[in-house]
Amino acid sequence: MSAVPVTEIRRCTRCVLPSTFPGVSFDADGLCSMCQEAPPAPEFDKIRGNLRRKLEEVFAAHRGKAEYDVIVAFSGGKDSSYTLMTLARTYGLKCLAVTIDNGFIAEQAQKNLRVVTASLGIDFLLFTPAPVFMNDLYKTSATTAVHTKAALTRASSMCNSCINLINNHMVKLALEKSVPIIAGGYIGGQVPKDSVLMVMDLDVQARFRSEAIKRYVKHFGPDAASYFGISDALVARSPLRKINIVNPMLAFGVTEDRIIEEIATLGWRKTSDTGSNSTNCLLNDLGIAVHYKQHGYNPYVNEIAEQVRTGLMSRAEALEKVQDIPDFARVERQARKIGLDWNEV
Numbered sequence: 001m002s003a004v005p006v007t008e009i010r011r012c013t014r015c016v017l018p019s020t021f022p023g024v025s026f027d028a029d030g031l032c033s034m035c036q037e038a039p040p041a042p043e044f045d046k047i048r049g050n051l052r053r054k055l056e057e058v059f060a061a062h063r064g065k066a067e068y069d070v071i072v073a074f075s076g077g078k079d080s081s082y083t084l085m086t087l088a089r090t091y092g093l094k095c096l097a098v099t100i101d102n103g104f105i106a107e108q109a110q111k112n113l114r115v116v117t118a119s120l121g122i123d124f125l126l127f128t129p130a131p132v133f134m135n136d137l138y139k140t141s142a143t144t145a146v147h148t149k150a151a152l153t154r155a156s157s158m159c160n161s162c163i164n165l166i167n168n169h170m171v172k173l174a175l176e177k178s179v180p181i182i183a184g185g186y187i188g189g190q191v192p193k194d195s196v197l198m199v200m201d202l203d204v205q206a207r208f209r210s211e212a213i214k215r216y217v218k219h220f221g222p223d224a225a226s227y228f229g230i231s232d233a234l235v236a237r238s239p240l241r242k243i244n245i246v247n248p249m250l251a252f253g254v255t256e257d258r259i260i261e262e263i264a265t266l267g268w269r270k271t272s273d274t275g276s277n278s279t280n281c282l283l284n285d286l287g288i289a290v291h292y293k294q295h296g297y298n299p300y301v302n303e304i305a306e307q308v309r310t311g312l313m314s315r316a317e318a319l320e321k322v323q324d325i326p327d328f329a330r331v332e333r334q335a336r337k338i339g340l341d342w343n344e345v
């Protein structure tokens with residue numbers, strides 16, 4: 001595997017946040033500013049316990065009232081597979097698993113989508129946006145400033161665009177099917193801190209929607225209006241006024257090894273071609289390489305540092321995940337597919 005080693009970089013002595021990460025500073029002991037503010041790792045068990053109780057209240061309030069209790073944004077990766085398994089089995093929620101096929105789902109991940117939903121006995125929907133739109137979306141995201149600096153600390157530009165499209169699709173489906181809860185499989189560091197439970201007020205959200213759509217249309221062309229927009233008519237037609245958006249992984253507190261062990265019982269198998277930071281997407285390493293070239297840090301480092309800080313990953317394991325950046329030769333085929341020239345990045 002060819003990769004560019006990241007050397008001679010200063011990293012936090014507790015988590016692995018590098019000095020190149022936006023806004024970070026270090027104290028005399030080499031502790032980063034985020035670690036200085038964070039409680040010690042064992043305290044996170046208590047924090048997660050409180051978050052779980054909050055989620056359980058939401059589940060109890062909505063269970064059994066609609067065709068589905070929850071729409072799960074399901075990538076076939078380890079975290080959303082575990083989320084789906086736990087919501088269905090531990091919490092007894094009627095789940096609808098929904099996957100967006102971005103044209104880059106690894107072969108093993110495609111098998112995992114089928115085997116996980118079949119083992120759990122869950123309905124499964126696959127939506128494939130037009131490849132011509134998706135490829136252009138990725139290329140534009142790699143070459144244009146589409147996202148805020150804060151969003152870019154949590155994921156690469158290419159990932160951010162894709163995530164926003166996925167989130168929008170889930171809201172549309174929730175409205176169409178009157179499903180009161182949408183669940184994502186995001187883990188700490190991938191989403192803002194309060195993302196374990198957010199209540200989307202559809203009337204309030206309408207005010208922001210048109211601005212966001214304009215921005216996406218400007219970058220990605222007129223088709224972006226339907227991929228990133230929700231029509232007022234759909235909102236008006238739906239009996240829902242609020243949607244609960246949950247990211248249960250933030251409350252579960254499970255290690256990667258335990259996740260993989262548990263979902264293996266469903267027939268889930270690890271991919272071998274998606275790099276060290278993804279278990280489903282063949283485009284992920286290109287997103288990392290582009291992000292590193294533009295911003296000088298691995299877009300996964302925030303998430304990985306957060307796992308260390310909260311006691312879910314050892315520092316050694318984390319270092320292994322961030323020490324290399326995929327080099328361009330390894331992702332050239334994917335770059336060609338989206339029409340991206342490395343010199344344009």
Ligand SMILES: [Zn+2]
Pocket residue numbers: 012013014015016017031032033034035036305
């Ligand atoms: Zn730190």
